[in-house]
Amino acid sequence: MENLTNQQIIDARLDDWRKLAQALHARFLTDDFVTGLRFVTVVAEAAEAAGHHPDVTLTYPLVDLKLISHDVGSITQRDVDLARQISEIAREQGISAEPTAVTQFELALDTADLADVGPFWAAVLTGSVDALTADEVRDATGRVPSLWFQGTEAHEIPRQRFHVDLWVPHDVADERIAAAVAAGGRVVDDEQAPSFVVLADPEGNKVCVCTILDR
Template identity: 65%
Template sequence: METLTVDQILDASLTDWRRLAQGLHARYRTGDFRTGLALVDAAAAAAETANHHPDIALRHGSVEFRLLSHDAGGVTQRDVDLARRISRIAADLGVDATPQRLVMVELALDTARVAELGPFWAALLTGSADNVHGDDVIDRTGQVPLVWLQHTEPHETPRQRFHFDVWVPHDVADDRIAAAVAAGGRVVDDSSAPSFTVLADPEGNRACVCTCLER
């Protein structure tokens, strides 16, 4: 299946879902474990029928889903179709989506030596140097954040090479940036907004607020 563009995903009007770094994400406020389990059970049955399986995180008061077609390397129509089905299941259970609460953190490392560093970080974080896909170190168990090796020109070792990429829904980014600034941070560079905005804390340590837009 062909992967969908960001515009195609947005045009699908998936009210409960947001595109973050690579997949579609949804978070539902269940209120209690039993309701969350019912949502998971029904979503799992729909996934079996579709032969397409989301990542699911069940917590006491919420359930989170991520949909991604790994074989296609992105979001496809089957992800959109299953997202719609899960939304209908949640609605039937009286469970509300809270897309404004979605967040995904990845670690970004500036380096001109991606091919050398990728296997090291994969081995350290996941136990296998093979868990590198393109510029990403991937933990398929979901226990550690995605590590993105960001290409840069060779340079002397700077004071900061790692930074956080904080992925939020595109309609939440402005509020998140404003909150960080109100808490003592500052906007360093917004020339690439709304794709990403670079912020710094009071000591100058940087992080990016990222969205799916204009990618």
């Protein structure tokens, strides 16, 4: 299957869904557990028929879904097709979506030696060095956020170089940044906007607010 570009995904006009770092995400407001379970059951039947399965989180008031073609590690047409089918199921059941509420939280660690530190973080976060793939530690069960490694110059121990990446829908990034600034933060670097904007809290702790635009 052909990997779809970010622009192709936007042009697909999946109104209920947003692409964040790697996958398509959606949130459906079911209001109660029984409605959510009924919705998830029909989604599961559709996914089984399609031979393609979303990640599903069912809680009392809502259902979160994530779609990605795991065999290629990207979004393909089958994800788009299943996303449309899931949205249609929601409409048939009178369930509304809240696409601007989806987010993805990642940790990043600057390092000059991925081969040296990567296995440690894979082992401590997931219990297995096998969770390290390329430049990222990813827990397939979703217990911990993804940790990715950004190449940098060598530095002396114990200097620590963690930063937070917060992926938000591209159409709410400006609103989220404005809210953070109004709450006492400041913009540190917006040269790469709308791809990402670096913010800092009043004590200087930084976060990158990321979108799929211009990537």
